[in-house]
Amino acid sequence: MKKLIALLLALAMVLALAACGNSGSSTGAGTSAEGGDKPAQIEKIRIYVPTSGKYDDIDAVMEKVNEITREKIAVEVEFVPFQFGQWFGQYSLFLSGTEDVDILVNYGGFLNAYSQGACYDLTDLIQQYGQDIIAMEGDYLKGGVIDGRQYALPIYAVYSWNMGIIYRQDVVEELGLQDQVAAVKTIEDWEPILAAVKEAKPDMTPFVTSSGSTAPNFQYGTWDDLGNKYGVLMNGGETSEVVNLFETEEYARLCNVMHDWNVKGYSSKDIQTQTDGFTVLTQSDAAFCTLGQVDFNTPFYQSTTIGKPINVVQLAPAVGRTYNNVTYIVMSNTKHPEAAMKFLNLWFSDIEVGNLIKYGIEGTHYQVNADGMAEYLPGQDANSCTYHIGASISNVNSIRWNTENPDYAQLLIDSNTNSPKSVALGFAFNTENVTNEITQLDNVCAKYQIGLESGAMDPATALPEFIQALKDAGIEKVIAEKQAQLDAFLGK
Amino acid sequence: MQKKSSLMKKLKKYWPFYFLALPGLIYFFINNYIPMGGLILAFEKYTVSGGIFGSKKIGFQNFKFLFSNADAWIMTRNTLLYNIVFILLGLVISILTAYFLHELKSNMSRKFYQTVILFPSLLSIIIVSYLANALLAGDTGFINNHILLPLGLEPISFYSEKKWWPFILVFVHFWQMTGTSCILYLANMSAIDPSLYEAASMDGATRWQSFFNITIPCLVPTIITLTILAVGKIFNSDFGLFYQVPMNSGAIIDVTQTIDTYVYRGLMNTANLGMSAAACFYQSVVGFCLVMITNSMVRRISSENAMF
Numbered sequence: 182m183k184k185l186i187a188l189l190l191a192l193a194m195v196l197a198l199a200a201c202g203n204s205g206s207s208t209g210a211g212t213s214a215e216g217g218d219k220p221a222q223i224e225k226i227r228i229y230v231p232t233s234g235k236y237d238d239i240d241a242v243m244e245k246v247n248e249i250t251r252e253k254i255a256v257e258v259e260f261v262p263f264q265f266g267q268w269f270g271q272y273s274l275f276l277s278g279t280e281d282v283d284i285l286v287n288y289g290g291f292l293n294a295y296s297q298g299a300c301y302d303l304t305d306l307i308q309q310y311g312q313d314i315i316a317m318e319g320d321y322l323k324g325g326v327i328d329g330r331q332y333a334l335p336i337y338a339v340y341s342w343n344m345g346i347i348y349r350q351d352v353v354e355e356l357g358l359q360d361q362v363a364a365v366k367t368i369e370d371w372e373p374i375l376a377a378v379k380e381a382k383p384d385m386t387p388f389v390t391s392s393g394s395t396a397p398n399f400q401y402g403t404w405d406d407l408g409n410k411y412g413v414l415m416n417g418g419e420t421s422e423v424v425n426l427f428e429t430e431e432y433a434r435l436c437n438v439m440h441d442w443n444v445k446g447y448s449s450k451d452i453q454t455q456t457d458g459f460t461v462l463t464q465s466d467a468a469f470c471t472l473g474q475v476d477f478n479t480p481f482y483q484s485t486t487i488g489k490p491i492n493v494v495q496l497a498p499a500v501g502r503t504y505n506n507v508t509y510i511v512m513s514n515t516k517h518p519e520a521a522m523k524f525l526n527l528w529f530s531d532i533e534v535g536n537l538i539k540y541g542i543e544g545t546h547y548q549v550n551a552d553g554m555a556e557y558l559p560g561q562d563a564n565s566c567t568y569h570i571g572a573s574i575s576n577v578n579s580i581r582w583n584t585e586n587p588d589y590a591q592l593l594i595d596s597n598t599n600s601p602k603s604v605a606l607g608f609a610f611n612t613e614n615v616t617n618e619i620t621q622l623d624n625v626c627a628k629y630q631i632g633l634e635s636g637a638m639d640p641a642t643a644l645p646e647f648i649q650a651l652k653d654a655g656i657e658k659v660i661a662e663k664q665a666q667l668d669a670f671l672g673k
Numbered sequence: 674m675q676k677k678s679s680l681m682k683k684l685k686k687y688w689p690f691y692f693l694a695l696p697g698l699i700y701f702f703i704n705n706y707i708p709m710g711g712l713i714l715a716f717e718k719y720t721v722s723g724g725i726f727g728s729k730k731i732g733f734q735n736f737k738f739l740f741s742n743a744d745a746w747i748m749t750r751n752t753l754l755y756n757i758v759f760i761l762l763g764l765v766i767s768i769l770t771a772y773f774l775h776e777l778k779s780n781m782s783r784k785f786y787q788t789v790i791l792f793p794s795l796l797s798i799i800i801v802s803y804l805a806n807a808l809l810a811g812d813t814g815f816i817n818n819h820i821l822l823p824l825g826l827e828p829i830s831f832y833s834e835k836k837w838w839p840f841i842l843v844f845v846h847f848w849q850m851t852g853t854s855c856i857l858y859l860a861n862m863s864a865i866d867p868s869l870y871e872a873a874s875m876d877g878a879t880r881w882q883s884f885f886n887i888t889i890p891c892l893v894p895t896i897i898t899l900t901i902l903a904v905g906k907i908f909n910s911d912f913g914l915f916y917q918v919p920m921n922s923g924a925i926i927d928v929t930q931t932i933d934t935y936v937y938r939g940l941m942n943t944a945n946l947g948m949s950a951a952a953c954f955y956q957s958v959v960g961f962c963l964v965m966i967t968n969s970m971v972r973r974i975s976s977e978n979a980m981f
Contacts, residue, residue: 273944278721293944298720394921450811454832454920513721612943620738620939620948627938628926637833638924653743 224520225257226283229275231268232570234563236260238541242568246537253531254523260538262570283515284525286572290408291325291333291508296613300332301511306522307331313530317575321597323607324503333508334525337575339593341501341600343417344403345475346371347391347459347483350492352469356381365494368438371470375447378469385466387447390635391473392458397626398634399435401474402426403497405603407667408610411622411651412660417500418603421671423664425656427648436644439636453637463487475499477596481586501602503609509574528574535578541568549580556583608670615662618655625650714950735951744935752931755915756907758843760900763854768892770851771858772884787859791852798849798913805845805918833924842929845918846911857895865891897971897978905964908932908956932956 239260247257261282263271268288275285276299287294294300303325307314314334315322321340325333346368353362356377365371375387390398397410404426405418412423415431426432442448449455459471464487473479475493483491511521528534540547540555546568547555557566573579577590586592612619629647632638684691710725715735717728739745770790777783793801808815809831817828831837865888873883910931919929936952972979 273946276721276944277719277946278724296943297946298722450830451813451832453924454806454810454922456920616943616945616948617738617741619943620945621742621744623941623943624744624930624935624938627921628923630923631921632833632923650743 223251223255223257224517225259226515226517226520226524227259227261227281228284228286229261229263229280229282230286230570230572231265231288232262232572233265234569234571235567236262236570238546238568239570241545242537242541245542246534249531249534249537250524250527254520254527256517256520256524258524260570260572262572278512278514283512283517283521285510285512287333287508287510289506290609291510292408292609292612294510295327295332295609295611296616299510299513301513301515301518301521303331303334303511303518303522304329306511306518307334310519310522311526311529313526317529317577319598320602320606321501321503324609325508326607327609327611333510334529334574336507336509336573337529337577337593338507339476339478339576339596340503341499341596341602342401342474342476343495343497343499344399344401344472345479345496346470346494347473347475347479348374348470348492348494349463350480350490352378352382352385353492362492362494368435368472368496371494372442372447375442375470376445379447382469385469386449386462387469388442389448389455389457389459389462389468389471390452391460391471393456393461394452394454394631394635395456395458397630398439398472398636399432401472403431405500405502405605407605407608407663408503409612409619410626411619411656412663414603414605417497417601418502418605421604421667421673423660423667425648425651425660427644427651427656433640433644436633436636436640439634440638440640441636443636448636450637452635453632460487463489477592478586478589485584499596499600501597501600501606503603503605503607525574529578532578532580535573535575536580539569539571539573539579540582541566550583552583552587554581554583554585554587555579604671605667608667610663610666615655615659618659621654622651622656622659625654712950712954714946715954716951717947719946731947735945735947736955738939738948739932739952739955744930747927748930748932748935751928752908752910752933755839755842755910755931756903759846760903760907762843762847763850763903764896764900766847766851767855768858768889768896771855771862772888774855774859775862776880787852790855793849794852796849798911798917801845801849802913802917802920805841806920809841832920832922835925835928838919838925838928842914842918846914849914854899857899858892861892861895862888894978898980901964901967901971901980904967905960907963908959910934912937 239262243259250256250258272288273293274280275282276294276297278297278299285294285299291300303311311334317337318335321335321337322331324335324340325331346365348362353359353374358374358377361374361377365374378385378387390396392400402413403417404413404415406413406426407423410426413426414421415424415426415429439448443450443452459468459473460483462468475495476499480492483493509525511518511525515521528538536543536555543549544558546558546566548558550556557563563569576593581587581589625647629638629643629650633640633643633647714725714728716730716732717723717735718731719725719728723729774783774787774790777786796804806814809817811817811828811830811832814831816831821828829837831841869887869891870883873887878886910933912933915929915931916934916937919925922929932952936949940949940952968980
């Protein structure tokens with residue numbers, strides 16, 4: 182009997198040890214299998230990306246991609262796609278470095294990744310293997326630099342934009358308001374339009390927020406927010422003086438307008454808890470306009486996304502700025518930094534690789550129509566096509582999909598190259614010294630920001646409280662830190 | 674030595690039971706004990722290259738954000754008060770509900786009511802939050818448009834007025850959780866020897882008398898165990914209830930902020946592993962101390978009812 186118990190206990194021990202051994206060694210096992218026993222061999226790297234599309238056929242597509250990459254850069258790549266919802270739930274985990282992954286994409290900036298030490302220093306590698314990226318991105322590449330070192334690669338996307346009103350063109354035409362709309366210069370001028378819409382269309386909410394209560398209404402402001410909202414450069418970064426956005430006249434003015442609209446019933450009483458944004462609401466004709474990020478392509482993009490004619494009023498001219506929303510990083514614990522950099526460069530510049538990763542295999546997952554644009558095969562659509570992850574490192578490294586603006590690539594390059602740029606272009610704020618303050622500030626903002634910016638709270642009482650709470654939480658320390666870093670960045 | 678041999682004796686005598694418990698023990702060891710090593714994160718500035726055990730040790734700095742501001746008091750007060758209400762009121766509500774269900778003669782109707790009461794706990798908190806929203810919303814809400822308006826009363830803007838939320842949250846909590854929390858009591862009640870009730874009614878006891886003198890005393894061990902367990906979680910809160918049901922509305926944050934929502938709001942954007950670990954460490958340590966204290970108090974009053 183004793184023997185049996187001893188046996189069982191031993192078994193339990195072994196099981197437990199085996200279980201913890203597994204979880205601990207998975208990364209090690211992965212890398213040694215790919216490892217450096219034969220350095221001249223083809224290196225394998227792995228990339229995690231989020232997608233809203235299908236990826237059933239990913240193995241076949243990757244085989245095609247690898248045919249190219251093996252030949253050109255002696256690298257084999259494996260993409261691991263995740264659904265967006267799952268991605269945002271697991272991103273922090275990916276960052277913690279426990280997964281066997283070499284390249285990670287970051288939504289909402291790479292500063293978290295940097296502060297956890299997850300970013301491989303690419304400064305030298307990019308000079309060596311990333312010349313195509315350098316040539317294309319120019320100044321915008323600085324969006325991945327901290328303290329003079331390149332830690333991330335910003336994707337080539339729209340960097341030049343400003344705050345604007347996004348509205349339903351067909352409603353304006355129906356009510357004959359074109360001339361009035363054309364005369365709108367400031368946000369205050371917009372009120373008569375709202376009044377007219379409210380009267381003519383009782384079922385339509387004249388003003389809604391662009392992404393519901395999940396994001397502040399002034400997320401895309403006329404100011405350069407320098408990576409986070411605590412300390413901004415006003416007027417798109419005209420001067421390098423970092424100011425407290427929430428104390429500016431501009432901010433108070435916007436809050437007042439929003440509150441005024443809310444009181445007059447142009448926006449919903451429930452605006453601060455309304456989770457649906459403009460895109461969703463306007464698809465069911467429930468909304469007329471919103472405030473948001475406006476660039477050269479917004480009318481086209483919104484019209485095709487929503488399926489209704491959309492137009493915009495720019496409240497200020499577009500300004501090029503660091504909007505480090507989407508970047509790629511190489512994980513600091515990678516065993517294959519060179520291979521990763523080589524692949525990123527190839528993906529960035531090679532239209533064949535770009536098309537494959539984005540749309541799949543021509544003839545199987547998409548076809549090219551007479552205008553040279555990609556489209557689904559006859560009889561297929563977004564649901565039945567077995568590969569369409571849409572992920573990309575550049576918005577110009579592939580042919581265009583048939584719903585896109587045919588001239589998009591050239592317009593994008595023109596817009597990024599020709600518009601005025603913020604003085605802080607490329608500045609990234611290192612929050613390491615002010616983590617405690619930012620934690621508290623985020624909580625203060627959770628209390629006031631959405632309410633104020635949506636117009637549900639009265640700025641007369643809430644704004645001074647908000648400003649005081651921010652001060653108590655240490656916003657001035659964060660701003661001073663930001664100013665010091667910015668001055669150092671500008672070489673002052 | 675004496676102790677060891679008595680353990681061996683026990684093992685020998687009851688080995689089938691230990692054998693049955695083995696999968697559970699292994700599970701707990703893997704799932705609950707091994708990860709405790711990660712608590713070291715609370716004292717580190719975590720970096721990927723350093724890993725869990727190699728990162729820089731920074732002492733108690735990660736804990737600072739929990740205490741160094743005006744909100745610290747508010748969130749601690751909310752967490753404690755809501756939990757105290759949930760524990761005390763929960764006792765009354767779930768025992769009464771269990772008793773009512775138990776007293777139903779017809780099996781059919783007992784099953785029916787139990788299912789109805791249990792159903793909300795199967796709903797995702799997101800759905801619950803929208804059910805609450807359907808009642809409370811300003812533009813479309815049932816209370817404002819179909820109760821207050823026809824009565825000629827002023828509509829209430831629930832999501833911006835603090836005073837309603839303590840009641841709404843307590844109501845939603847019990848609406849959702851009573852079904853599950855009364856199950857244990859119900860099971861216990863059916864295990865009470867019916868001859869006790871028969872004897873009591875022979876002696877002319879009323880229903881309430883037999884409830885207070887038979888049912889409650891028989892439930893005392895369960896009540897104490899469940900209460901001690903609940904006290905251990907007094908610094909934790911149901912994140913969904915306090916974040917989703919108020920629809921993350923800022924204006925009412927003073928009465929809906931708990932430690933969990935504060936940590937979420939503060940660290941969602943910074944994803945700082947060290948600080949999140951510090952918050953959990955703090956909650957667990959305080960919870961552990963409270964369990965020990967409560968248990969020793971119970972032991973002093975009536976030692977046979979203490980958990981250990």
